[in-house]
Amino acid sequence: DTEVTQTPKHLVMGMTNKKSLKCEQHMGHRAMYWYKQKAKKPPELMFVYSYEKLSINESVPSRFSPECPNSSLLNLHLHALQPEDSALYLCASSQDRPSGSRSGSGPYNEQFFGPGTRLTVL
């Protein structure tokens, strides 16, 4: 199974709502990512999890709260969003070296992306 799945495909929410985006992969990848992509722009990294621990937070506002319950699942909890948060939210996964191993290039860097969740904040 080389697929990353994301639910829901589309989400419309008000600024006072609380919602969650879900991402799942069964490729045994230990690194998972959330990206935000605005129309006609490149994806921008939000968060990286490695071995279920948050390793990178790209100064994302606290109204976005990531969670990695286990090695296959990644959630993004949304609360009190703004209309400018409307975007395509992409999840990705990749192989990662175990912590403490030598860094460098290898076959580990390809990222597999899900189809995304199209979020509209009213």
Place this chain on the structure above:
Amino acid sequence: SQQGEEDPQALSIQEGENATMNCSYKTSINNLQWYRQNSGRGLVHLILIRSNEREKHSGRLRVTLDTSKKSSSLLITASRAADTASYFCARGNTGFQKLVFGTGTRLLVSP
């Protein structure tokens, strides 16, 4: 900005023609990757070239990397209408999986 720059921003060609997209970046890299994105959907990995490689092929794709010029190019030969998509380069940093995407090239291949 950490983003790489891609040019052209948009490219329109006929089926059968070749398409060349260029990517420039400013910092050192561990590897450079190319991804394709069909309209409003997820990205698909096309090819990865490491900093010690100069050229790589995959089917109709050819990628070159010039680390002295901090640039890469993606060539799609004998293009097809199905190649219509946005193409992004992404640079990989040493030691971790963080990718920084370029601005992208929108390719339109007309039948």
